[in-house]
Amino acid sequence: MKAIALFFILVSAVFGAQYSMVISKKVPLTLISVEQIRDIYLQKRRSVGDQKIIPLNLVGQEPSRIAFESAVIGMGRDRLNAYWVKQHFQGITPPITQPSHESIKAFVQNVEGAIGYIPSSMVDNSLKVIYEF
């Protein structure tokens, strides 16, 4: 787990950030800490300041999702699965999933407060980067 996280940190340091956490440009939020992202994706918090946030995840086991869970959430698959099973008993469900980076981008563009991660090469003027990994 630590080795995977270290790998992504090294890759990011050498080649620049691979993925960007984005939000609609219309939203006044400019930066978000890794702890805030983690709490939002674990459904412990629902907002940053006064802004309600809707987290989006990629469906399945895509490399970007594995990178996100290791480098940002800081939890491997087994630990996350155990976490969500426990949350099921508490009546809490995981974030919404989308089938592709394109659909994450479209969702973020159209829904205020939605955040998601996409390859940095897909970022354009309609989106604001609030975190990179």
Added chain:
Amino acid sequence: MTIRLLSLFSIALLSFAHADNYELGHGYKVNDTINVGGYFSTEFESNRQNESFTLDDVAVMAYGEINPMFSYLAEAEAVGFYHKNFTDGTEVGDQKFHIERLYGDMWMSDDFNIRFGKMITPIGYWNMEPINVLRDTTSNPLYSKLLFPKFLTGIDINGYIPKTEGMRYHLFGQNNRDLDEEYINIPNTHFFGLSVEKELSMDWHSGGSIGEFITKTSQRTRFFEANLKYDDNQWQIMTEALISKSEYADGQDDYALSGYAQAMYHFTPEQALIGRYEYFNDHHTDYKDNIAILGYSYRPLYPVSLKGEYQWHSLHDENRALFSLSVLF
């Protein structure tokens, strides 16, 4: 009756398992407003007097978001659904379902939420995950079932404490009887308390609670609880302790003190060894015990739990072996 209910339960379970929106341990998502799931556990116990099998904790639950501000959870459970004593051959069962939880959540902000209805009392770690499949031993520490009401029928105002890093609070109160008095460890008429929990890091958590409750027999108890947990996914170490002072209807007062320390080591992702030491001392009932537990846990999938443990009690006739299979679906 038991067979008929078990058949219905099995059919419902198999129907879930073949549904598109179903995942074991995550429930069946009907839509954003309705998620359904449940759990059950079976237990085999062997002690000096008896050997017995119990189908316990058969439960169904539903939850969901009505809108971005309001969500709900409802859960019904039958305890001691079927019990067979192999030593004397007796069979008993109680198929009556009780309301385990029934509450609504109103989200105002991350700092201020209101939960109202019947809920699990927000105290400590063990009490918040009270079902067999989420625990790592078949047995519960005595602290979690004898010293404070496990459920609250009232209001819990909760959230993050502003201007703190990862510190949460629960301010809870009940000024009435429990929603289902047959189904609570300590029937009470008043229950108030404050819990705080602090996430020190991804792996370290700590917290504590203070509170007061008045039982139906007019026993007034005040308590203080503290807890600490370390969890790095390979090692988990947790400890909780509670001290209480009770004033009884006859004018007497007395103390109770209890706590445990538990260590768990995962030697594979699915398998773990668990050791626990418990201390329990209720001066009023003169019930004092030291309990050591050695256990083994196997989860082929996280929501399926097979466990075995042996308990050594300082009260010598209470040593026992426990085995269980439990599933969250």
